[in-house]
Amino acid sequence: MWFDESVFYQIYPLGFCGAERENDFGEIRHRLGKIQAEIPRLKALGVTAVLFNPLFESERHGYDTADFFRIDRRLGTNEEFAALVRAFHEAGIRVVLDGVFNHVGRHFPPFCEVQKQRENTGYRFWFDINFYGDSPYRDGFSYRDWEGHAELVALRLENPDVQNYLMDAVRFWIDAFGIDGLRLDVSYLLPQWFMELLRRTVSEKRADFFLMGEVVHLTNFRALVHPARLDSITNYEGFRSMLSAFNSKNLFEIEYSLTRLFGAFEWTLFCGKNLFSFVDNHDVERAATALKERRNLANLYTLLFSMPGIPCLYYGSEFAAEGDKSDFDYRLRPCIDDLDKTEVPLTGHIRKLCAIRSGTPALAYGDYAKCALTNTALAFSRTWQGERIVAAVNIADAPCTLNAGAGEGVDLLTGEKKDLAALTLAPFSGAVCRVG
Numbered sequence: 084m085w086f087d088e089s090v091f092y093q094i095y096p097l098g099f100c101g102a103e104r105e106n107d108f109g110e111i112r113h114r115l116g117k118i119q120a121e122i123p124r125l126k127a128l129g130v131t132a133v134l135f136n137p138l139f140e141s142e143r144h145g146y147d148t149a150d151f152f153r154i155d156r157r158l159g160t161n162e163e164f165a166a167l168v169r170a171f172h173e174a175g176i177r178v179v180l181d182g183v184f185n186h187v188g189r190h191f192p193p194f195c196e197v198q199k200q201r202e203n204t205g206y207r208f209w210f211d212i213n214f215y216g217d218s219p220y221r222d223g224f225s226y227r228d229w230e231g232h233a234e235l236v237a238l239r240l241e242n243p244d245v246q247n248y249l250m251d252a253v254r255f256w257i258d259a260f261g262i263d264g265l266r267l268d269v270s271y272l273l274p275q276w277f278m279e280l281l282r283r284t285v286s287e288k289r290a291d292f293f294l295m296g297e298v299v300h301l302t303n304f305r306a307l308v309h310p311a312r313l314d315s316i317t318n319y320e321g322f323r324s325m326l327s328a329f330n331s332k333n334l335f336e337i338e339y340s341l342t343r344l345f346g347a348f349e350w351t352l353f354c355g356k357n358l359f360s361f362v363d364n365h366d367v368e369r370a371a372t373a374l375k376e377r378r379n380l381a382n383l384y385t386l387l388f389s390m391p392g393i394p395c396l397y398y399g400s401e402f403a404a405e406g407d408k409s410d411f412d413y414r415l416r417p418c419i420d421d422l423d424k425t426e427v428p429l430t431g432h433i434r435k436l437c438a439i440r441s442g443t444p445a446l447a448y449g450d451y452a453k454c455a456l457t458n459t460a461l462a463f464s465r466t467w468q469g470e471r472i473v474a475a476v477n478i479a480d481a482p483c484t485l486n487a488g489a490g491e492g493v494d495l496l497t498g499e500k501k502d503l504a505a506l507t508l509a510p511f512s513g514a515v516c517r518v519g
Contacts, residue, residue, distance in 0.1 A: 085177065086264065086293040086314060087357050088447045089132040090388075090437045091395035092125055094118065095365045096138040097145055098416025099398060102157035106142055106149075108190075115159040115167050117419055122174050128430075129437025132177040134266060134395065136365055138164070145181070146268060147188030147234055151252035161259060168260050179264035179293060180256060184249055184281075185272050186228065186235040189220070194236050198222055209245050210236055229269070240277050250284045257288045264293025270307065270316065271298045278312040295359050305352050318358035318392055320344065325362060325386060329478055330375045334461045337386070338453055341463065345391040345451040353391075354450070360392030362400070365416055369397070369406040377403075378511040381432045382476040385496075385513035388436040389465065389474035391451050401433050402426070432496075439495045439515055445470040455485040455506075462487040462506060464518075471518040477508035484508075492516030 096102075100114035125133070137145025140153045154164045168178045187194065193206040201207070201224065202214060216225030219233045229235040238245050256262050265285070267273060278294070285292040298304050298316040307313050320340050328337035344353050362370040362383050370383060380403060388394050399406075399422045406415045440446050449465030449472065456462075459479035464487075465472045473492055477483045487503040494501050494514045501507075501516050508514060 084291055084293075084314070086132065086295075086393060088441065088444075089177065089393060090130055090440055091132045091134050091179075091359075091393060092128075092130040093134045093136070093361070093364055093395050093397045095136040095145075095398070095416045096158055097136075097155065098365075098413070099419050100158055101418035101420060102155070104143060104413070106140070106155065106157055108149075108156070111156045111160060113159045113163065114157070115154075115163045119167050119170050121419065122170055122176070124424075126174045126176065128401065128434055129441060130176060130396070131441060132179060132263070133171060134179045135181060137181045137183055137268075142188040142190050142234070146183050146186075147190075148183055149188050149190040150192075151249070152255055165260050168262065172261065177263040177293075178260075179266060179295070180260075180262050181268055182253070182265040183268040184238070184240070184277070185269045186237045189234060189236060191236065197224075205244075208242055209239055211239055229272075240274065246277075246280060250280065253281065253284055254288065257285065257292075263289070263291075264295065267294065267296040267313070269299075270296025270313070271300070271304070275306065275312060278307070282311055282313075308353065308356050308358075315357055315359045315393060318344070318360045321358065321360055321390070321392065322362065322367070325383060326370075326373050329379055329383060330373075332459050332478065334456060334458060334476075334478065338456050338461055338463070341390055341451055342453060347450050347452065357447070358392045359395060360387055360390065361395045361397065362387050363397045364395075365397070366412070367415075368408060369400055369404055369415065371400065371403045372405045372407050376478070376511070378480075379478050380429050382478055382511060382513045384429070384433055384436055385474065385476055385515065386461075388440045389446060389472070389515055390463075391449075391465070394436075394440060396433065399424075401430050403429050435496055436515075443470070443472060443495070443517070444468070445472045454487040457483070457485075459483070460485055460508065464488070473503055473506075473516045473518055474514070475506055475508060475516075476513040477510065480510045482507060482509050490518050492518045 100117045140150035141147050196204045196206045211227035213225045227237040294313045295315045296313045324337040324340040445465045445467040449467035452464050454462040460477045460483045462475035462485045485506045487506045492501045
């Protein structure tokens, strides 16, 4: 499918556009043009799909939704967003939105109705309300929230009225904006039957609609990646293993995860399936900050683009932007105007990787097999329909030579011919070789 072959680019719209931290629910600001101005650059980089974090009307950060049918007034209007999606589509770039279905903000009208009417409104059944308790906001009742955050009110998804409301919102997003997919926020809390309901709903509109779930603590969520449910889930295990392996100079860690997840064995979890892969996002430190040896940034992205999965770039990280989780994560989500967009060597490297990924089916669909492994060097192969790719990284400050199997390949990064049986890598370098 198109998403298996895509290179994603993640944008946190409220941060990207420099929106106010608090929504005053006043006048409309027109900021979506900041995103549209970047489309030519993203197309030139090689991006083929964009993932937007929440952009519907909310109180603060987007995950505290107030109105599922209106673009946040800090960003613009529904008509302006529809025009933005059309502009992306005209550039050949698909658009995926963040669907927040587990919880809402306290400004969500049905919850406000419960605050006013208490037991005298049917909206009380949209939430898990205890009228004999109290909340940190002194509502005179307590309610189930998301992981102790009282500003995020959990929905009762088993309520048919809630289901109808949410599915109507999804149909509206497809009809009004023409979106191509959804990321399901905290999908690890969503019942499988809800995912199946969502799949049926979107399939009525689009047979190729992409559904991807956020799973933070990956153990065995194999049941979620299913034709009746989701196409993919976030690969947090791979993300953590990559950074830990690079920082500890122990590539055995990431190779173990790759084999556990994608190896061609009966016991592997996701063999033949693509998880949504990344090296940073809106919730974690930027790669340039988290990586101890910055000279390995290029290797980190080489691994991201060559291992099984759907690679996703986080806005600004192609320029080696830094950011930590201080200031309530706002340093992770800066305005695009505040980033230095001067091209650095990493930018050109990622551009090459995007072109390689988009033009190499084996990287989208191929199986995974380890070829060679040391603490500081790794080589593996991806094979699909007769095409074989060997990818390798050397994260040490000294050259190394690996035996990645018989044959000769051409390094798609440099154009150089490589003897795979004696694959030599310079310090802090990698290779992506087409064999034969």
